[in-house]
Amino acid sequence: MCLCTLVTQEAPDFTADAVMPDNTFGTIKLSSFRGKYVILFFYPLDFTFVCPSEILAFNKTIDKFKAKNCEVLGVSVDSKFTHLAWKNTKVEDGGIGNIQYPLVSDLNKEIAKQYGVLFNNSVALRGLFLIDTRGIVRHAIINDLPLGRSVTEAMRMVDALQFVETHGDQVCPANWQEGEEAMKPTAAGVADYLAKHAVG
Numbered sequence: 001m002c003l004c005t006l007v008t009q010e011a012p013d014f015t016a017d018a019v020m021p022d023n024t025f026g027t028i029k030l031s032s033f034r035g036k037y038v039i040l041f042f043y044p045l046d047f048t049f050v051c052p053s054e055i056l057a058f059n060k061t062i063d064k065f066k067a068k069n070c071e072v073l074g075v076s077v078d079s080k081f082t083h084l085a086w087k088n089t090k091v092e093d094g095g096i097g098n099i100q101y102p103l104v105s106d107l108n109k110e111i112a113k114q115y116g117v118l119f120n121n122s123v124a125l126r127g128l129f130l131i132d133t134r135g136i137v138r139h140a141i142i143n144d145l146p147l148g149r150s151v152t153e154a155m156r157m158v159d160a161l162q163f164v165e166t167h168g169d170q171v172c173p174a175n176w177q178e179g180e181e182a183m184k185p186t187a188a189g190v191a192d193y194l195a196k197h198a199v200g
Helices: 050-060 062-067 080-087 110-114 151-166 187-197
Strands: 015-019 025-029 037-042 070-076 103-105 126-131 137-143
Touching (some): 037 151, 050 151, 062 151, 126 151
Parallel strands (some): 037 070, 070 103
Antiparallel strands (some): 015 103, 037 126, 126 137
């Protein structure tokens, strides 16, 4: 499925092996997270280079995501055993340490295919999907392999989605941050917002 066609659609469900925060093996079923927001992000491979920087950046902010009723799930084409070995490797030795969110095993590459991020039938590109409490994909990005993502932007998108869900008469303009003024989706609302915020 093309990345662009997933937004506004129900997130493809999956059931897969994972390494859990307590370092046990478990099973993750995406649809079991209904009622919560989910950041589902794909990365190419364990024991590589850009990947640990992203994984650790998400882990550093995991409590903030959870405070917003948002779960984080990482996915790669590695086995659950490789995930566990990477977690059991110290950060200073190229590992990720005891991160506190699940790492999903997509060994048969079916999840990456479902989300349109499988590259050369080999590894997943850096796809990220924000799924709402009803299981609908509301935001998606995809980066080439050498381009790390912004966890700050992922958090901003969670904030923006939750804002528009609770303020149905407003939308979030470019670079909107939590606590800032939003915009009324009318001609008058746009004109009023731009009059106050546009940079000449």
